[in-house]
Amino acid sequence: MLRVLITRRWIVLTMVFVALTLVMCRLGLWQFHRYQQTKQNDHRISEAIHSPAVPLETLSRPGAQVPESNRYRTVTLTGKFDTAHQFVVRRRTNASGEIGFFLVTPMVTPDDKAVLVNRGWVAPDDDDGAAFPALPKTPQGTLTLTGRLQVDETSKLSGIRNVSGLPPRQYMLISSKEQASRLPEPLLGGYVELVATKPALPSADRAQRVAGPDDNGPSTTDAAIVGKGVHLPYAIQWWLFALMLPIGWIVLLRQDHKERQRKQDTTSVTTPPTQTAPTAQ
Structure with a gap:
């Protein structure tokens, strides 16, 4: 499997998978921060509305x-x-x-x-x-x-x-x-x-x-209502995508390794053994 990983194809694929995973984790954090801001804003608005x-x-x-x-x-x-x-x-x-x-x-x-x-x-x-x-x-x-x-x-x-x-x-x-x-x-x-x-x-x-x-x-401004209830599900969604990428990377790597192993086994079976010349008496 190590031989598969050090091929040019898998080095590039691994870099792409890592980059996508980091981007999706970052998007999840961004949505989670938006959720926290919205929650704090909703709390502040609720306090203001219900104040005397x-x-x-x-x-x-x-x-x-x-x-x-x-x-x-x-x-x-x-x-x-x-x-x-x-x-x-x-x-x-x-x-x-x-x-x-x-x-x-x-x-x-x-x-x-x-x-x-x-x-x-x-x-x-x-x-x-x-x-x-x-x-x-x-x-x-x-x-x-x-x-x-x-x-x-x-x-x-x-x-x-x-x-x-x-x-x-x-x-x-x-x-x-x-x-x-x-x-x-x-x-x-x-x-x-x-x-x-x-x-x-x-x-x-x-x-x-x-x-x-x-x-x-x-309301007068959409800032008071936009975002309620959507940011947290989006954050969880991005994190699930980020979790699925390493799993997908492992599955693809194992499939590629099995395919290479199968080809090697097939080649070994179909290639006739090399004949050695008789030794002169």
């Missing part, structure tokens, strides 16, 4: 960047909607997967600060999907909102490319940094996904609520 509601201004301030650790925290705020500066965000889907817009209306608090509020999904125009859509009525007067705190969207976070030159009051991302110069009041960092209002809004004044990460629907 707190006033928004305890977690955000004008010009601040909301840390990832505060994402999905339940917050409350009181104020009036600013219809003059509301806008829509393009290429967003509802629970049914239809593409439309998110309606974002700033809310001005009693201490003259502004907060971006994602009121939910609205359908596009039937004739022109890129046109500014028909919007639900904006409630007047003072409201108390409950919602989920979100970090400012970026192209990296959302997977949506930020495009300039869009029609008026249309944007690609929800970003307090992008909107701060448009509003007369100081704008708190991040934004709020609307969950409920007090008093409750009539149906005519409501957009379709954005699903949270604990709902059966798409």
